Amino acid sequence: MTVADYLQEHQDRAEAQLMEFLRIPSVSTDPANAPDVERxxxxxxxxxxxxxxxxxxxxxxxxHPIVYAEYLNAGPSAPTVLFYGHYDVQPVDPIDLWTNPPFxxxxxxxxxxARGATDDKGQVFLHIKxxxxxxxxxxxxxxxxxxxxxxxxxxxxxxLAPFVSEKKKMxxxxxxxxxxxxxxxxxxxxxxxxxxGLAYLQIDVQGPDRDLHSxxxxxxxxxxxxxxxxxIAQLKSPTGTILVPGFFDDVLDITHDEHITLMDLDYxxxxxxxxxxxTELVGEENYTTVERLWARPTLDVNGLLGGFxxxxxxxxxxxxxxxxxxxxxVPHQKHGDIAQKVMDYILQITPPGxxxxxxxxxxxxxxxxxxxxxxxxxxxxxxEETFGSKCRLTREGGSIxxxxxxxxxxxxxxxxxxxxxxxxxxxxxxxxxDLSNFHRGMKAAARYYELMASTPRT
Amino acid sequence: MTVADYLQEHQDRAEAQLMEFLRIPSVSTDPANAPDVERxxxxxxxxxxxxxxxxxxxxxxxxHPIVYAEYLNAGPSAPTVLFYGHYDVQPVDPIDLWTNPPFxxxxxxxxxxARGATDDKGQVFLHIKxxxxxxxxxxxxxxxxxxxxxxxxxxxxxxLAPFVSEKKKMxxxxxxxxxxxxxxxxxxxxxxxxxxGLAYLQIDVQGPDRDLHSxxxxxxxxxxxxxxxxxIAQLKSPTGTILVPGFFDDVLDITHDEHITLMDLDYxxxxxxxxxxxTELVGEENYTTVERLWARPTLDVNGLLGGFxxxxxxxxxxxxxxxxxxxxxVPHQKHGDIAQKVMDYILQITPPGxxxxxxxxxxxxxxxxxxxxxxxxxxxxxxEETFGSKCRLTREGGSIxxxxxxxxxxxxxxxxxxxxxxxxxxxxxxxxxDLSNFHRGMKAAARYYELMASTPRT
Numbered sequence: 056m057t058v059a060d061y062l063q064e065h066q067d068r069a070e071a072q073l074m075e076f077l078r079i080p081s082v083s084t085d086p087a088n089a090p091d092v093e094r095x096x097x098x099x100x101x102x103x104x105x106x107x108x109x110x111x112x113x114x115x116x117x118x119h120p121i122v123y124a125e126y127l128n129a130g131p132s133a134p135t136v137l138f139y140g141h142y143d144v145q146p147v148d149p150i151d152l153w154t155n156p157p158f159x160x161x162x163x164x165x166x167x168x169a170r171g172a173t174d175d176k177g178q179v180f181l182h183i184k185x186x187x188x189x190x191x192x193x194x195x196x197x198x199x200x201x202x203x204x205x206x207x208x209x210x211x212x213x214x215l216a217p218f219v220s221e222k223k224k225m226x227x228x229x230x231x232x233x234x235x236x237x238x239x240x241x242x243x244x245x246x247x248x249x250x251x252g253l254a255y256l257q258i259d260v261q262g263p264d265r266d267l268h269s270x271x272x273x274x275x276x277x278x279x280x281x282x283x284x285x286x287i288a289q290l291k292s293p294t295g296t297i298l299v300p301g302f303f304d305d306v307l308d309i310t311h312d313e314h315i316t317l318m319d320l321d322y323x324x325x326x327x328x329x330x331x332x333x334t335e336l337v338g339e340e341n342y343t344t345v346e347r348l349w350a351r352p353t354l355d356v357n358g359l360l361g362g363f364x365x366x367x368x369x370x371x372x373x374x375x376x377x378x379x380x381x382x383x384x385v386p387h388q389k390h391g392d393i394a395q396k397v398m399d400y401i402l403q404i405t406p407p408g409x410x411x412x413x414x415x416x417x418x419x420x421x422x423x424x425x426x427x428x429x430x431x432x433x434x435x436x437x438x439e440e441t442f443g444s445k446c447r448l449t450r451e452g453g454s455i456x457x458x459x460x461x462x463x464x465x466x467x468x469x470x471x472x473x474x475x476x477x478x479x480x481x482x483x484x485x486x487x488x489d490l491s492n493f494h495r496g497m498k499a500a501a502r503y504y505e506l507m508a509s510t511p512r513t
Numbered sequence: 514m515t516v517a518d519y520l521q522e523h524q525d526r527a528e529a530q531l532m533e534f535l536r537i538p539s540v541s542t543d544p545a546n547a548p549d550v551e552r553x554x555x556x557x558x559x560x561x562x563x564x565x566x567x568x569x570x571x572x573x574x575x576x577h578p579i580v581y582a583e584y585l586n587a588g589p590s591a592p593t594v595l596f597y598g599h600y601d602v603q604p605v606d607p608i609d610l611w612t613n614p615p616f617x618x619x620x621x622x623x624x625x626x627a628r629g630a631t632d633d634k635g636q637v638f639l640h641i642k643x644x645x646x647x648x649x650x651x652x653x654x655x656x657x658x659x660x661x662x663x664x665x666x667x668x669x670x671x672x673l674a675p676f677v678s679e680k681k682k683m684x685x686x687x688x689x690x691x692x693x694x695x696x697x698x699x700x701x702x703x704x705x706x707x708x709x710g711l712a713y714l715q716i717d718v719q720g721p722d723r724d725l726h727s728x729x730x731x732x733x734x735x736x737x738x739x740x741x742x743x744x745i746a747q748l749k750s751p752t753g754t755i756l757v758p759g760f761f762d763d764v765l766d767i768t769h770d771e772h773i774t775l776m777d778l779d780y781x782x783x784x785x786x787x788x789x790x791x792t793e794l795v796g797e798e799n800y801t802t803v804e805r806l807w808a809r810p811t812l813d814v815n816g817l818l819g820g821f822x823x824x825x826x827x828x829x830x831x832x833x834x835x836x837x838x839x840x841x842x843v844p845h846q847k848h849g850d851i852a853q854k855v856m857d858y859i860l861q862i863t864p865p866g867x868x869x870x871x872x873x874x875x876x877x878x879x880x881x882x883x884x885x886x887x888x889x890x891x892x893x894x895x896x897e898e899t900f901g902s903k904c905r906l907t908r909e910g911g912s913i914x915x916x917x918x919x920x921x922x923x924x925x926x927x928x929x930x931x932x933x934x935x936x937x938x939x940x941x942x943x944x945x946x947d948l949s950n951f952h953r954g955m956k957a958a959a960r961y962y963e964l965m966a967s968t969p970r971t
């Protein structure tokens with residue numbers, strides 16, 4: 056029996072077990088769910104034991120536990136792959152927009168609908184099933200495998216960096232594998248080699264010391280909402296050019312070579328436009344949509360609040376205004392440097408009569424993983440064999456800070472081999488995962504581990 | 514006994530009765546308070562009967578009742594003054610910022626603290642007490658007096674215009690008197706001859722059809738919050754110049770004469786700055802602060818909302834953004850014309866990729882009342898005699914739409930003779946009314962009615 060046969064034969068059982076995993080409401084951000092998160096960690100650990108992983112441990116942290124498993128029987132001369140994933144999930148609000156309850160997984164049209172289906176339980180579980188098949192068919196794995204499955208990814212992995220630093224030796228590996236990114240399109244597998252970084256700021260503007268009547272004071276007292284609009288309008292032009300001095304200093308230009316590669320992807324802009332329901336796509340001039348999404352920095356207001364926001368009219372000249380503004384960064388921008396440049400600029404452009412405070416809430420540096428590695432080559436081969444389709448090398452607009460962590464602390468290249476799709480509503484109601492990708496993902500994963508077994512140690 | 518003696522003698526009783534009036538929580542906007550509002554109307558009516566008003570009626574409306582009283586015994590050849598005021602009050606939120614409960618009036622430092630103290634119960638009641646004194650001392654009034662005291666002023670007087678139109682004959686008068694404006698400063702009585710108008714719009718901006726992940730879509734999909742900031746920034750310059758084409762077309766310039774009069778007021782800018790707690794006063798160049806407040810139009814954002822506004826960072830590219838924007842207007846601007854001009858302009862400057870909807874929520878035209886009338890002259894004289902201080906002729910930045918209503922329907926000039934002070938926290942916590950102005954106001958009101966008795970009929 057081949058691994059592929061085994062996977063084929065146990066499809067139904069794998070789906071049934073995935074449903075069990077999806078039924079556990081492991082929402083990491085809500086303290087009320089802490090017992091569920093812990094139960095989920097133990098469920099994952101028990102499952103890893105049941106497939107024959109020789110060493111499995113649940114490490115407590117200051118927050119939610121980290122599940123760790125290792126198979127080292129291939130011996131010190133064999134390569135080692137570290138798989139990283141997460142078993143925690145996003146909150147479910149707004150709950151009334153779900154077709155089925157988010158923790159009662161339901162299959163419709165070949166897709167399983169549940170919170171965590173694509174992000175990231177479905178993708179974690181397909182690796183566990185791949186390893187199970189290899190162990191069941193061959194009685195062993197052809198390489199060493201370590202699994203690091205955390206429970207705090209959706210709240211920014213606050214306890215992962217210290218854990219990885221402390222357990223650096225235990226986690227040592229030749230390559231890291233992450234399945235938490237989308238495929239390029241249905242039927243089109245891809246490997247992500249670039250992620251944007253993030254600088255996330257909060258701007259607070261203070262005008263008068265209390266809300267005033269706009270009739271009695273309007274015209275003489277500065278309005279913090281008008282001031283905030285002026286500040287935001289000067290951060291980025293209406294057509295998408297960021298206006299912060301020095302913002303582009305460290306931006307790595309897209310090479311002609313990469314430009315051609317990205318053009319070759321034949322990115323479907325109509326599908327994107329249709330998907331988001333906007334009137335047109337807009338952004339920085341002289342770049343294609345896919346370049347603007349993946350390889351160019353951008354700036355978005357994420358939230359705005361101030362004054363009277365209820366029904367009807369209230370003539371208030373408000374005391375305060377607040378905006379959350381974030382920038383997606385590209386190599387070689389550094390989030391701390393960018394945050395400082397924006398803060399300095401905002402203080403320069405603050406209109407008269409108001410006080411402004413800018414806070415640096417959150418940041419992550421952008422990352423490019425090397426494309427010219429044995430791990431990348433094995434991944435391309437595994438995906439193309441399994442999907443029978445050319446593997447695209449893509450970048451992503453979002454940030455996955457752990458990739459930089461593995462690069463820095465473990466000095467190992469990361470392969471981002473995702474099996475989700477962009478429109479599977481990760482973080483939204485009706486999150487789902489295509490079961491055909493669940494099953495093909497298992498085969499691709501098993502094939503990747505096999506191919507990695509014969510790569511040279513780094 | 515003179516009227517002044519009577520008022521002096523009954524000071525304590527008048528204050529005690531005012532407390533009774535202030536204890537009724539006649540919050541017009543809250544349906545839960547509807548029985549209190551009705552009780553308050555009846556309390557006012559009963560009190561008017563008790564002082565000897567020959568005819569008192571409580572008129573039901575679709576909303577809260579209107580109290581009407583009249584004294585016509587001076588005969589058809591005597592002048593008639595129509596007093597207008599309101600017995601309803603603003604809501605009390607935020608309740609925790611009150612020193613004493615808002616409906617348990619408390620005297621501190623010669624001021625009574627309660628919701629409605631200055632706006633407008635204290636000012637309404639001083640007129641009732643003035644009429645009581647005149648009736649008690651002389652057994653009659655020297656002129657005809659009508660009182661129109663409504664219960665919906667704080668919610669925009671939705672039922673007053675139809676009532677005034679329908680009862681036009683009943684309300685016919687030679688002059689209208691309103692006490693709902695501030696004095697120029699403590700000890701400095703004033704008559705307001707100009708009020709600004711209002712055009713109040715809501716701007717809704719739609720980007721994508723749902724909230725998106727800013728990493729996955731930022732750079733290609735237009736952000737409605739950024740777009741809204743660009744729109745707002747183009748409505749008014751950072752230093753206060755309104756940029757809407759045609760906005761100033763109908764603005765009546767301040768004459769040299771009025772400029773000099775306003776300069777003569779010696780308006781205390783430091784007191785204003787200190788009062789509002791801002792870093793500096795700002796506004797349109799080439800005009801004094803008092804001109805910018807009273808005689809120049811302005812534009813303020815009253816509310817802004819969109820995206821994620823909670824604690825921390827959420828990387829959302831929001832679907833929607835909303836702003837409430839209002840303009841204060843001056844003669845001869847018309848609110849409908851201005852609203853249309855702003856709507857047209859916003860559609861012109863809307864950045865690509867978003868859809869904008871602008872709604873006209875509310876409007877009022879500006880008004881200038883004639884200064885050269887017998888009623889105005891009588892008012893100046895009454896105030897100067899009573900306060901022993903020069904009466905200032907001022908304008909106000911706010912709007913009192915009923916003034917235009919009386920002008921249009923009753924064809925009678927309005928005298929705005931207020932006894933409140935700007936810092937008495939109308940609409941805010943710890944609203945209060947200076948009891949010395951309560952008592953001096955009674956004397957001034959009585960003197961005004963006396964002087965009006967000998968003016969020619971209009």
